[in-house]
Amino acid sequence: MPYNWTRPQTGAERELHLWPHQSLPPQGYARFLGLTAALICVPLIPVLGSVLLWGLLPFLLLAVFGMKWALDRSRRDHQILEVLTIGPQDARLERINPDGKRQSWHCNRHWARVEMHDHDGPVPHYVTLHGCGREVEIGAFLSEEERVALYGDLKSAFTR
Structure with missing residues (x-):
């Protein structure tokens, strides 16, 4: 309780x-963000070395940092x-x-x-x-x- x-x-x-x-302890927070970042990078494997990589990368990074911001905000609001x-x-x-x-x-x-x-x-x-x-x-x-x-x-x- x-x-x-x-x-x-x-x-x-x-x-x-x-x-x-x-509900999300600090260890789970780090694991979730790491796993999210790794899974978001999977679509980048076929485009490594091409110009298309630089077009997709900002949006994928924005998704990872948006997730981090949302989790941090939730934790801060529940203190x-x-x-x-x-x-x-x-x-x-x-x-x-x-x-x-x-x-x-x-x-x-x-x-x-x-x-x-x-x-x-x-x-x-x-x-x-x-x-x-x-x-x-x-x-x-x-x-x-x-x-x-x-x-x-x-x-x-x-x-x-």
Whole structure:
């Protein structure tokens, strides 16, 4: 699961880290780009040594670099980290966006409420935290099954 509970050194009771699933690890990224470049070069074999090679080469290189740009952009857009800290008296959620901006929410943990919106959220089984007059989303990038499991974990963490 793309989230885990930790016990920080700062005296906080529990800490939850959430991040989007990365389906292509760095090794797979390099292998995919290398294999794509090799397969794109196969049509160039018959035209080696001819003028036609120089006419096809820019378009094939553009395809390889376009694929690299798309994969890099996808990876960069999914560099999100949400950290929920549940202390003895307060709860704090901090979200670090791909552009480096930070969003935060905090309230008294005894007043915090965890809710799941089965069908009326932007995604099925949408999980939110309520407290201090605000409602914030948590884990919207997780899959449906992961959000259901997260809801159960958060309910038990806030009732302790």
